[in-house]
Amino acid sequence: MDLQLKDRLFAVGGATSGLGKAIVEALLAEGAKVIGIARTKSKLEELGAAAGTGFEGYAADLTDATAVKNLAGYLNERELYGCVFNAGGPPTGRADELEMKDWDHAYQGTLRWKIQLTAALLPGMIQRGGGRLLYLESVSIKQPIDNLVLSNVMRAGVAGYVKTLSREVGEQGITCNILAPGYHATPRITTVLKKSAEIQKMKLEEVEEQFTAETAVKRLGDPKDFAAMALLLLSPSGNYLTGQTITVDGGLVRHITG
Template sequence: MDLQLDNKLFLVGGATSGLGRAITAALISEGAQVIAVARTESKLKELQKTSGKIEIVVGNLSEELVLEKIQVQIGDRILTGAVINSGGPPAMPVLDTKLSDWDEAYKSVVRWKIALTQALLPKLLEQNYGRLLYIESVSVKQPVENLVLSNSMRLAIVGYVKTLSQEIGTSGVTLNILGPGYHATQRMENLFKKNSELKGVSEAEIRSTFAKQTATGRIGKPQDFASLAIWLLSPHSQYITGQTISVDGGLVKGAMG
């Protein structure tokens, strides 16, 4: 299928690792131009060497200055879409959390995504076209053990995206959420390590336990996730908005998963 992404401009957050990097690679393979955003300049420059179609912005997406740098980078060009993605809060059970952890989780999961959306939306509405794709977690459908901060805060983004999609539904701008399950990323490796420490068993055993929770019996590849992401970023997804879709190998057991 021709996804009609050739020479289209996209913004991708968290572009140097995990799911963000996989989405960036998939967009480039379709001929798109990508503004890649991440905190580490050396990793961004390494990524940029893989394609002449990658531009970079160094910084933390939660900082206002970085949002300004992104808007300058886009300039007067048509922005086709954005992948709103970044790492999540640390893994911990409920009883280990402090109020300061919740304050930081709001900043790292919720606040910057709303700020970035508000920064990009006027341009997309003026164009009468755009694709906003938020990368959250399968935890918005089914809580993940020892991830209470993520389980809770990411649901706020679901409510925000659903509400906004209803308000601007006729504009040509769509907003959707992908909820990744267990994929082979550093984020998952950190979770395996945390659970290994809490339960006193090997990381290999934890990894096997997580894989067995899925219907497919395996941990997903980032490329599995990216294949759906780039379709949702394409014109083919014009009748899908306000949706939260799990990409989880059948991890969620509920009928609405």
């Protein structure tokens, strides 16, 4: 199936690791061009050396409002077709372990920058006649995850924003969707597993077995499979899919609508 991605330009956050990196690689394999965004310049250079001419890196801390403003200015100088909003999640923790500064940081790192960057990119997309906005969040939007209260709360806020936005810009040819990953084989899940192992006083391997037992497929997800769904939503073929939160979770979420 030709997804019609060749030579289209995308920006992808969290480009050097986990699900973000998988999406970058999948886009490049389809002939798309990618601006990869991450904090560490050396990692972007390493990825660029492997990726070839279709990739360029942009180093930015997305929790910094000035950095987001500068990034938006850079992207708005280009013919950007789509943007993947992705960055590391907030720290693990229970509600009774956290201070207000933790909530403030989680807002900055999980919700605020996405609103700021979206607002800055929308006028250009509208002028060009459409585009794709894709937000990588978590199954915690539909089913809260223990020891991740910051993620549970802030990502629910993203869902409210994206759903509302999809209603406002749909007529302009812009789709707005969320992909909500479950347990995938990425550095992020290792952090979650370690926190759970600490609380339960269990071995890491035992906790991983406990987590995967909750899924229908009884294993961690492959980031490449996740990226395949992202490509559909980013492509012209996804032009009638908007305002959705789609879980890619191996059957983890038990709600009958997924």
